[in-house]
Amino acid sequence: KAGVTQTPRYLIKTRGQQVTLSCSPISGHRSVSWYQQTPGQGLQFLFEYFSETQRNKGNFPGRFSGRQFSNSRSEMNVSTLELGDSALYLCASSLFTPGTLNEQFFGPGTRLTVL
Amino acid sequence: DAKTTQPPSMDCAEGRAANLPCNHSTISGNEYVYWYRQIHSQGPQYIIHGLKNNETNEMASLIITEDRKSSTLILPHATLRDTAVYYCIVRVDNAGNMLTFGGGTRLMVKP
Numbered sequence: 001k002a003g004v005t006q007t008p009r010y011l012i013k014t015r016g017q018q019v020t021l022s023c024s025p026i027s028g029h030r031s032v033s034w035y036q037q038t039p040g041q042g043l044q045f046l047f048e049y050f051s052e053t054q055r056n057k058g059n060f061p062g063r064f065s066g067r068q069f070s071n072s073r074s075e076m077n078v079s080t081l082e083l084g085d086s087a088l089y090l091c092a093s094s095l096f097t098p099g100t101l102n103e104q105f106f107g108p109g110t111r112l113t114v115l
Numbered sequence: 116d117a118k119t120t121q122p123p124s125m126d127c128a129e130g131r132a133a134n135l136p137c138n139h140s141t142i143s144g145n146e147y148v149y150w151y152r153q154i155h156s157q158g159p160q161y162i163i164h165g166l167k168n169n170e171t172n173e174m175a176s177l178i179i180t181e182d183r184k185s186s187t188l189i190l191p192h193a194t195l196r197d198t199a200v201y202y203c204i205v206r207v208d209n210a211g212n213m214l215t216f217g218g219g220t221r222l223m224v225k226p
Binding site for chain 2: 048092094096
């Protein structure tokens with residue numbers, strides 16, 4: 001079974017630009033979560049999607065947005081990039097069973113560098 | 116979710132057991148203890164989770180104290196490939212899939 005895939009793996013942008021990152025979950029997984037990892041702040045939750053609806057959102061500015069498609073694939077977008085947005089962006093997928101915890105499977109991440 | 120406290124780093128000799136502690140003194144009755152690890156340049160990987168009983172799987176054992184205020188992840192025979200950052204997370208069972216990561220413990224397995 002293929003794991004979580006993220007594209008692109010590496011990306012370089014300049015301040016003020018926008019960027020779109022893509023995540024394909026494991027087949028059959030309907031929940032997708034996004035995380036940002038930086039040396040200073042560690043791993044921080046961005047948002048979670050299930051059935052094309054955002055279920056949870058972390059404490060990030062509105063420049064960070066996401067969406068999920070009917071095939072469970074997800075994209076996240078960061079507009080008006082700032083130097084501090086340089087980070088490893090991780091996507092995780094899981095099955096969704098109401099009222100239970102589900103193991104999350106992480107992708108390899110997209111390394112974004114903002115110059 | 117309850118806050119966790121872990122030592123920032125630990126060393127372990129290859130082939131020996133690695134015992135990674137986690138303090139979660141404010142844990143509530145419906146919060147589970149989860150462990151993930153992150154090997155350099157990879158996404159985090161699920162290891163094990165438990166509520167109050169000790170748990171064991173092919174990767175590790177999880178020992179939770181009777182008062183549930185702390186736990187220990189045990190890697191019985193550490194290998195060089197176990198060098199990673201280990202995260203202890205506590206969370207309720209109906210909070211969706213959001214994980215709150217702390218600083219974790221950087222485990223260095225040495226030959």
